[in-house]
Amino acid sequence: MNEESLWAIFVNAALVNNFVLxxxxxxxPFLGVSxxxxxxxxxxxxxxxxxxxxxxxxxxxxxxxxxxxxxxxQLIAFIVVIASTVQLVEMFIKKISPALFRALGIFLxxxxxxxxxxxxxxxxxxxxxxxxxxIVYALGAGIGFTLALVLMAGIxxxxxxxxxxxxxxxTAIALIVAGILSLTFMGFxxxxx
Amino acid sequence: MNETPLAKPAAxxxxxxxxxxxxxxxxxxxxxxxxxTRPVIEANRAAxxxxxxxxxxxAATTRRTFVLTAEGGFERTAETRGELIHAGFxxxxxxxGVAIEASGMGYADTIGLLYGxxxxxxxxxxxxxxxSKETPGLGNKIETDPDFLANFDALxxxxxxxxxxxxxxxETVKQxxxxxxxxxxxxxxxxxxxxxxxNILAASSSRWVPLIKQRRADLxxxxxxxxx
Amino acid sequence: MKALDPTPSTPTDEFIKGLWRExxxxxxxxxxxxVLAVTNSxxxxxxxxLATTFVMLMSNTLVSSLRHFIPKQVRIATYILIIATFVTxxxxxxEAISLDLHKALGAFISLIVVNCLILGRAxxxxxxxxxxxxxxxGLGMGVGFTLALLCLGGVREILGNGSLFGVALFPAGFEPWVVMxxxxxxxxxxxxxxxxxxxLQRRRQQASAGMxxxxx
Numbered sequence: 001m002n003e004e005s006l007w008a009i010f011v012n013a014a015l016v017n018n019f020v021l022x023x024x025x026x027x028x029p030f031l032g033v034s035x036x037x038x039x040x041x042x043x044x045x046x047x048x049x050x051x052x053x054x055x056x057x058x059x060x061x062x063x064x065x066x067x068x069x070x071x072x073x074q075l076i077a078f079i080v081v082i083a084s085t086v087q088l089v090e091m092f093i094k095k096i097s098p099a100l101f102r103a104l105g106i107f108l109x110x111x112x113x114x115x116x117x118x119x120x121x122x123x124x125x126x127x128x129x130x131x132x133x134x135i136v137y138a139l140g141a142g143i144g145f146t147l148a149l150v151l152m153a154g155i156x157x158x159x160x161x162x163x164x165x166x167x168x169x170x171t172a173i174a175l176i177v178a179g180i181l182s183l184t185f186m187g188f189x190x191x192x193x
Numbered sequence: 194m195n196e197t198p199l200a201k202p203a204a205x206x207x208x209x210x211x212x213x214x215x216x217x218x219x220x221x222x223x224x225x226x227x228x229x230t231r232p233v234i235e236a237n238r239a240a241x242x243x244x245x246x247x248x249x250x251x252a253a254t255t256r257r258t259f260v261l262t263a264e265g266g267f268e269r270t271a272e273t274r275g276e277l278i279h280a281g282f283x284x285x286x287x288x289x290g291v292a293i294e295a296s297g298m299g300y301a302d303t304i305g306l307l308y309g310x311x312x313x314x315x316x317x318x319x320x321x322x323x324x325s326k327e328t329p330g331l332g333n334k335i336e337t338d339p340d341f342l343a344n345f346d347a348l349x350x351x352x353x354x355x356x357x358x359x360x361x362x363x364e365t366v367k368q369x370x371x372x373x374x375x376x377x378x379x380x381x382x383x384x385x386x387x388x389x390x391x392n393i394l395a396a397s398s399s400r401w402v403p404l405i406k407q408r409r410a411d412l413x414x415x416x417x418x419x420x421x
Numbered sequence: 422m423k424a425l426d427p428t429p430s431t432p433t434d435e436f437i438k439g440l441w442r443e444x445x446x447x448x449x450x451x452x453x454x455x456v457l458a459v460t461n462s463x464x465x466x467x468x469x470x471l472a473t474t475f476v477m478l479m480s481n482t483l484v485s486s487l488r489h490f491i492p493k494q495v496r497i498a499t500y501i502l503i504i505a506t507f508v509t510x511x512x513x514x515x516e517a518i519s520l521d522l523h524k525a526l527g528a529f530i531s532l533i534v535v536n537c538l539i540l541g542r543a544x545x546x547x548x549x550x551x552x553x554x555x556x557x558x559g560l561g562m563g564v565g566f567t568l569a570l571l572c573l574g575g576v577r578e579i580l581g582n583g584s585l586f587g588v589a590l591f592p593a594g595f596e597p598w599v600v601m602x603x604x605x606x607x608x609x610x611x612x613x614x615x616x617x618x619x620x621l622q623r624r625r626q627q628a629s630a631g632m633x634x635x636x637x
Contacts, residue, residue, distance in 0.1 A: 004298060008298060012298070016301075017301070017302060021604060022604045023458050023604070024453075024456075024457035024458045024604065024607060025458075025532070027453055027457070028453075028537065072223050072224065072227040072509060072513075073220070073223065074509075075505050075508060075509045075512070075531050075534060076219070076223075076502065076505045076506065076509065079501055079505050079534055079535075080498075080501075080502075083498075083501070115532055115535045118531075118532060118534070118535050119528065119532055122528040122531050122532065123528055126527070126528055127303070166623075167616055167619050167620050167623065168612075168616060168619075171612075171615055172612045172615045172616045172619065173612075175608045175609070175611055175612035175615070176608065176609060176612045178608045179605040179606070179607075179608030179609040179612065180605070182603070182604045182605035182608055183600065183603075183605040186603065186605070189300050189301070189385065204492075207492045208492050208494060208495050210490075211487075211490055211491045211492055211495055211499055212495055212498065212499060212502075214490075215487065215491070215499050215502060215503065216502060219502055219503060219505075219506035222506055222510065223506055223509050223510060226509075226510045226513055226514070227513060230513040230514065230516065230517040233517040234513070234516050234517050234520075237516075237517070237520050238520065241520055324524055328599065328602070328603065331599060
C-alpha cells in the first residue's frame with residue numbers, strides 16, 4: 001500500500017511529473033493534435049475518460065493475475081484490454097450519446113496507441129496504488145495531459161502568426177516549445193510533498 | 194456472361210486458429226523465459242538486499258528477516274514482500290541492529306531507502322538510498338555527499354518516557370545549522386531531496402522504533418531458535 | 422493463392438537503409454515517445470536501443486514466418502500479441518542481467534510495446550517479405566534507432582553531466598549544463614538534431630538543384 005496522500009498523488013500526476021512534459025509519454029498525439037485549441041480540448045477530454053476506465057481495468061487485471069500467479073502475462077493483458085476498452089468505449093458512447101461521439105470523432109481510436117495510457121497502467125501498478133489512489137492518479141494524469149495539450153495548442157496558434165525560420169519549422173519548433181513548457185512545469189517540483 | 198463472384202464472408206476458423214495458436218505460442222515463450230530467469234532474479238535481489246543491510250549495519254555479519262505479525266510481534270519469515278524488517282547479528286549472535294525499508298516522495302519521484310537502527314545505541318547508524326530518480330548532479334547528492342551521509346552515523350532516535358514514541362522526531366535543517374543529534378544537515382541546492390530523506394526517516398522511525406524496542410525479545414529469540 | 426513477394430533489393434541495402442536513409446527517429450520521426458525519457462545517459466540510451474532492436478528483430482522474424490498463417494482481419498491484434506511477448510521476455514532478461522539497469526529504465530522497458538516503429542515495420546515490411554529480409558530490416562531499423570538514441574543520450578550526458586558512459590570527460594571544475602539531463606533537455610536535444618538534419622537536407626537539395634541548373 002502506497003502511503004502518499006490523495007492530494008499529493010493528484011498534484012504529482014498533473015503537474016510535478018506531467019505525463020507529457022516529464023515522462024515524454026503521449027508525444028505522438030501531443031505533437032499531432034495540439035495545433036488547434038478546439039481539437040486539443042476534445043482530445044484531452046477523451047484521454048481523461050479512457051485513462052479512468054483503463055486505470056480501473058488495470059487495477060482489476062493486476063490483482064487477478066497476482067491471485068492466479070500469472071504476473072508474467074501482465075503486459076499482454078494490459079495491452080489487449082486497453083485496445084478492447086477503447087473499442088468498447090467507442091461503441092458505448094455511440095449508443096448513449098451520438099452527439100458526443102461525433103464531437104470526439106477520430107480521437108478515440110487514436111488513443112489506443114497512446115503510450116500514456118499504457119504508461120499509466122504500468123506506473124500505477126509499480127507504485128502499488130490501491131483502488132482510490134489509482135483513480136485519483138488517472139484523473140491527475142489525464143488532466144495534466146489535457147493541460148499540457150491546451151497550453152501547447154494556445155502557443156502554436158500564436159506561432160502561426162510569427163516568422164519562424166525555415167529550418168526550424170514543423171516538428172523542431174514544436175519540440176523547442178515543448179521543452180520550454182517542460183522547464184516551466186519543473187517549477188512545480190516539491191508541491192504536494 | 195461473367196458473374197462477379199460473391200465476396201465470401203471472412204472465414205472464422207483461420208482467424209481463431211491464428212489468434213489462439215499464436216496466443217499459445219507466445220504464452221509458452223513467456224513462461225519458458227520466466228521460469229528460466231526467475232531464479233537468477235531472485236538471487237540478484239537477495240544479494241542486493243544483503244549488501245544494503247550490511248552497509249547500514251556495519252557490525253553485522255548475518256541477516257534474518259522478520260515480519261510484523263497481526264498481534265504486533267515479530268516472527269521469522271522467508272517472504273520477500275510485506276511488512277518486513279531485517280535484523281543483523283554479529284558473530285556471537287547478538288542483535289546489532291535492524292534494517293528497515295522506507296519510502297516517500299522526493300523532488301522528482303518516490304525515494305526508497307534502507308536505514309539501520311541500533312536499539313542499544315538508540316540511534317540510526319546507517320542509511321542507504323535504494324531507489325531514487327532525483328536530479329543528477331543536484332538531488333542525487335543525497336546518495337553520495339559525504340557530509341550528508343555522515344549525518345547517519347549516530348542519528349538520535351531515543352524514545353520518550355512512555356516508550357511509545359520517539360522523543361525528538363528527525364528533522365532536516367539548513368546546511369551547517371545542525372545543533373542536536375536528531376537533526377540532519379541538509380544539502381544546499383538539494384533542499385527538497387534532503388528534506389524528503391528527513392521526512393521519510395521521521396515517519397518510519399516513529400512507527401518502527403517503539404515497536405522494535407518493545408518486542409526486542411522476539412528478534413533475539415529468532416536467532417536462538419534456529420535449527421542448524 | 423500466395424502473393425508474389427515484391428522484388429527485394431540486396432541484403433546489404435535492406436540493412437543499411439535503417440541506419441541513415443530511412444532512419445526511424447530522424448527521418449521517419451517514429452517511435453520517440455517511450456524512449457526520450459531514458460536518453461538522459463548514454464548507457465541507458467544504448468540499453469534501450471538494444472532492447473528495442475531485439476524486440477524488433479524477433480517480432481519481424483516471427484511475423485514474417487507466420488505471415489501466410491495470419492488472416493488480414495486479425496493481423497494487428499496478432500502483431501501486438503507477438504510484440505508484447507518479446508517485450509515481456511526482454512524485460513525479464515534485463516532484470517536478470519542487471520538489476521541496476523532494470524531499476525534505471527523501469528517501466529519504460531515495457532513501454533517498448535507501444536513504440537509505433539515496431540508495429541509499423543511489422544505491418545509495412547515483415548508481413549510482406551521473406552524471413553531473411555524481415556530479419557535484416559528489423560536489425561537495420563533497430564541499429565539505426567539505437568544510433569539515434571545514442572546521439573541523444575550522448576549529447577545529453579556530455580553536456581548535462583560532463584561524462585560519457587559514466588567516464589568523466591572534463592576536469593572537476595566543469596559546471597554541467599544540468600537542464601540537458603532534465604526532460605526539457607530531451608526535447609531541446611531532439612529538436613537540435615532534427616534542425617541539423619533539416620539543414621543538411623536543404624543544403625543537399627540546393628546543391629543538386631544547382632547542379633541541374635548547370636547541367637542544362
